[in-house]
Amino acid sequence: MTLNELKPGEMAVVDGWLTDQPPLRLLEMGLLPGTEIQLIRFAPLGDPIDFKMRGYHLSLRKTEAAMVRVRDIR
């Protein structure tokens, strides 16, 4: 399952990337394997998506969120 497939309010743990070259900026912002992340809401037109992780809000586009594999969804 990937990050964009979560439903609003669901929490998950980042498992890894579906690409060999994940965007460095996202890594630097703390989106690393093992990070707990929650999908807060979709933007009014369905894209981008507001996530909460490491105590702050980060918004990502669907295309980027679809590159992130997640596990332990609750």
Next chain:
Amino acid sequence: MRQKVGNYPGVTVERKIGQMPGSHTQGPIELIDLPGSYSLSPKSLDERIAYDVLSGHLPGEARPDAVVCVADASNLERNLYLATQVLDLGLPVIIALNMMDAAEEAGLQINIPLLQEKLGVPVVPMVASQNDGLGKLKYQMRRLDLPLPAERQWSLMPAVDVEIADLIAELQAEVPTLPAGQGFVEVLQCLTSDLMMEFWEERAPLFCTKVAAIRDKLDAQKAPYQQAEVIGRYSWLSPLVAQCVERRKDPSQKTTSDKIDAVLTHQLFGPVLFGLLLLLIFQAVFTWATPVMDLIEGGVVNLGGLVRSNFPGGWITDMVVDGVIAGVGNVAVFLPQILLLFFFLGLMEDTGYMARSAFIMDRVMSKVGLSGGSVVPLLSSFACAIPGIMAARTLANPKDRLITIMVAPLMSCSARLPVYTLFIAAFLPTGSVFGIITFQGLAMFSMYLLGTVMAFVAAFVLKRIVFKGESSFFAMELPPYRVPRFKQIFWRMIDRSKAFVVRAGKIIFGMSIVLWFMARYPVAEMDTTIAEQRIEAEATYFAHVDSLVASGMPQPMAEITVDERMAATFQRQDAAEAGYLVEHSIIGRIGKILEPVMRPLGFDWKISAGIVSAFAAREVIISALATIYSVGDVDEDSPLLREKLKADRYADGSPVYTPLVAVSLLVFFVLALQCMSTLAIARRETNTWRWPAVMWLYMTGLAYLFSLVIYQGGQALGLG
């Protein structure tokens, strides 16, 4: 010292320099403010600037003596990521842990002494917005015995780690001036950043070859070396932060900011509220400013009268009153509107709403090839394209950045506002829809809408034709909402307006004088028909006086009586003479040359002349028209420019300005690139004249095409 601080990552784009007194043995301390950034690895221009300054890469500028790293206490982990990069530079570091109040509100209790001990550098808790902790920070900055950070405490993955020492040695051998302790960071940057490889390519070619070889080797081993630094730092930081921070609230509990977001970024309410906010801003700019504008307008007229009555007549007084005072005054009038606009933009930045607007708008923006990150540069361009174009530096993707720069001048800047205001107020009907929204406010909104829509269309076309390729990348933080700090907003508003006034003021002052000369010289020999009309009128005058005197009226009484009777005739005569002179002046001739090209748009030679003078800066058209009309009209009873425009007639008696001409002219000003400063800044930001040239051509082409279609179409429909 005042400093711009925005609640949006990357608001401070350029370096800003200030001074503070040091301890008595030191002398003053020079402070350099660097752009806010997530990381020191240069990916975008503003990160590059920050890294260049800290590493002493800027030619002629020494490495700083110490670094104050400002971190947001409510978002400690991610903020300390940048701090650990700064620690590795080998410079003394002070960490200013700002926004302690926000951390407390979020239920975070930070153990400062422990954090200080773990990081090995002074940590100063602060609430900068309330000046809390400033004294302690200044004390640390004045210390002469600031400790160097401890040895690096985090580790790279083994596959990468074994290569580092060799590379550092290689770089130091090739660049002996490299400060001790900086080698490690430089090597790390080169592993991940091509920008840094470019930097060293000429300075340390052997080193670069070696880095490239090692990159290949690690690629072959499938070692994710580009992630090595990030993973290493966070693996150290996460447990450290967990140790130093005690959470008093359940992190899944909603904060006030989250609750506000539930409404402001709501599926339905979000876009509706954003639209309403924009409408409110434009309505406010147009109506709230009016009383002050009327006051300034009256003041300018009075000042002109005062100068005229207190100084001897002659061309110098004429130039000062008709050229300088009228020209500068006609632009000063619009300052209240500019201030209001800057106020609203500042409010959006400071509360954190600016980032939400990007969140709401990103889908739309990505459709046309921009990103949500372009929203701030484009919204800033509503004030002025220059800060807008500069703010585009925060876009990490170079294509996004270039497209944003190329379309930013289509957003209606404050320099267009005077033009919109003048023509809308003079030629569009008053009245309102539902009693709230005035037609004129609606017309103003349409101007902004047209510019914005055209910017989107231009971006779409540029993306499709010029920059074919993959879509851009977007990751944006939504900062917590904050109560706006009005003092900050006020100073930012003043700073921005001052920059605009100084820039515009200089050009306008000079242009006013030049235009006055151009409108007055060369003094043409009067047309024989007009000259004969004067002789005829004077003959009639004296004949009347004579006949009255003959019938027994005293001479002075007779003169007054005839004066009154013939006032209108002489006024017409004066206007005809003045009009003839302007028509044959330099500016009149330029306008005449252009008239055949501009006539299909509904513009006469005077408007054409105004447009020519406005190619340096849009707002100049006001002073140009003021100059043309006050030179060409001696009637002092209608000092307002808009009355003069309304009264202007062609030789056949039809009005020069119909509402259709006004709309055509308005649209021309929405779309044309009439601003030297924008071209100059675009040249600086893109480093070539090619893009400013393309910008000027496509915008001016659009303007001509649209005005042509509107005027010709309108006439065909019988609206003219």
